[in-house]
Amino acid sequence: MYASKYHDIRTVVNLSGRYDLKSGIAERFGEDIMQKLGENGYIDVKDEKSGGSYRVTKESVMDRLNTDMHAACLQIDKDCRVLTVHGTGDEIIPVQDAYEFAKIIPNHKLRIVEGADHGYSNYQAELASIVLEFIKASLEQDKAASS
Incomplete structure (x- = not known):
């Protein structure tokens, strides 16, 4: 949500985020x-x-009920890199929400963790690896752009 209102960040990591704010x-x-x-x-x-x-x-x-996540996502700057990570075993927020983010955020990378629940129980190392890889790549892109 921050990235949709303020365009001063270049990288966002969305972990198991809810797209449909009316559900749940x-x-x-x-x-x-x-x-x-x-x-x-x-x-x-x-x-x-x-x-x-x-x-x-x-x-x-x-x-929450008055927030239009679709409209908010459309306001994210095209240069802002967004990673969404979601588990197929998430019992709180359906994995389908992750695919909705992927459809509309322009500079988006989607990683689905097979079997992971909402808290990534038993998948912490995989989650850390995915996020770290994305952050490192983002920092390298920022460094190259400023050179």
């Missing part, structure tokens, strides 16, 4: 999320994995 809200927070947000303006959510908690506000959900 009810699945994650319940079908009655909007009713609950209407009552208090927020809900507190307990993170089962970490044991911590976080607050979801009505404003943040409305911002």
